[in-house]
Amino acid sequence: MRVLVTGAAGFIGFHLALALAKEGYFVLGLDSINDYYDANLKLARLKELGIDDSKAQLWGQRVKSKSYENLEFIRMDLCDEDGIRSLFSEFKPKIVVNLAAQAGVRYSLEHPQSYIKSNIEGFCNILEGCRHHGVENLVYASSSSVYGLNKNLPFSEAKSTEHPISLYAASKKANEMMAHSYSHLFNLPATGLRFFTVYGPWGRPDMALFKFAKAAFENTSIDVYNHGDMQRDFTYIDDIIAGIMLCIKNPAKPSSEFDPTNPRSDISSAPYRIYNIGRSKPAKLLEYIAAIERELGKEIKKNMLPMQAGDVAATHADTSALELLGYKPKISIDEGVAKFIAWYKSYFKIRA
Template structure:
């Protein structure tokens, strides 16, 4: 079926963004507010990382009269239900989740509570509020042990290597159920190693920059031979914004005899959103060194449990559906991150 590349008429109903004070959520809210949309931002403001960074993001969003903040945890079923009932959002973008592969090794229950129970509350809210489109964050981590590159949404992804990855795969399966049972259009986006200004402090680029500027060594896993499809935040937001305007539809060619994991006879879609150009970790460090004007003291280490050696996104389904593919290379994105980091932390 040919994709519709034109933009749908923007609804007067609000957009609900969960994880609004998070890295991706903050940038997406800014984008939608700049377009004149009414945005309801939901966040639990948990302490997984520095809350002051979340508060700084949130203060910028609150400067817009079109932004309304709701301090709610996804696991609070009654409050989530009441919010959907009162707000009646046209579109929901679920970016709230317990993130982090390594954190899932020591805090597994956080992933069941937020990523499974919390996501179920979002699905139920969408169902009963007649939401027009649910877009939700999945992850490149679900490709797990697969070595077939590039990762393609039409290939099976059934061997995750961490509980975080398993919870994201579960989200896709849960979403499909609601698409099938209740005709709820759902689109899952598998994000690939997102970076950029206002990023998460637990991500490698953030950790490396902080250590290098402090003259401290950096731990480089897999001896720097890891490859990641680094994706700049502006490309991620552009991908989400375009997908929002193209609600998932049924694939008329889908067949149960040869089921396509990325589409369905229900209004369900999965897309990769990645840079489409994997970069070796050692190369990322070199670009960061150039931007900082300092050399890193590298502590080379073996690969960690739960990590995968490489990621590489096939973004053809995203391009077919929206006409867009990420394009900002690390040589542009990393210096932008460094400029923001120096200004925000006054380094």
């Protein structure tokens, strides 16, 4: 089974490409390797996949993995309409997992056009590729940020997501609506996954755990927003990958429960589904920081700041729908933090 994974040099995409290759799928990873954060980390992830880092930087050329004969990589931008069209025609994927996007809530406050280009225009090119080339299952990244002003915890997929508070969140909500239209019009099975604060080895430098660990090792301070009065449904990467794999193996189907006179946002008469994918056990931010401090054996200096624009005080995923497919997160915060710190020390060659 041929799988196209976009965002394959990214945090989640790298882990998914690796898991798929190990399970025997023929994987083509795609990424633009942009400079939103250190491109060397992205190239290092590709190297873990057996992709030569010098060849990976060449645009539009499929590079074979030296470690997995069923894995290739191509550097391409989702907004390259002609390139994406040709790629679908040549590779002929049966499954597409779209994880490529302009990420980050705070970054969207200063760079709105990046989100329209990558997350809207780029996703449209993916949908068109799926439509015209017989794709049997599209799985794509949404975000817990779509819940916006909704404070009815835990977040249920069936409830309102009509009030996003950042352009990033709005672009992810738009992805869900775009996918539904293609499911309805062209019978494209599409599953959207609302990710909840993913962390773990090979994570993004702009995410909390990476920033906190870096500050601890460099003896600098961290910014703690809303004076620490925040909670997040922190979810370890291995649990996330297990959930994505379930959706790859269980394409969306029309739901007999869909009522057009009282429509839910997570199901449809089309082959369309939305799932929360989190740990469903939120932790207070200060407790999460304390877990990092325990693992490192030192206190991290903290700058207590007010809430930042575009942020929310709490997230909590209701994962009962995904659990019906067999989803069951296993990694505790203490275990997950320990695994990340071990990776961080290894990657940055820290002996402490």
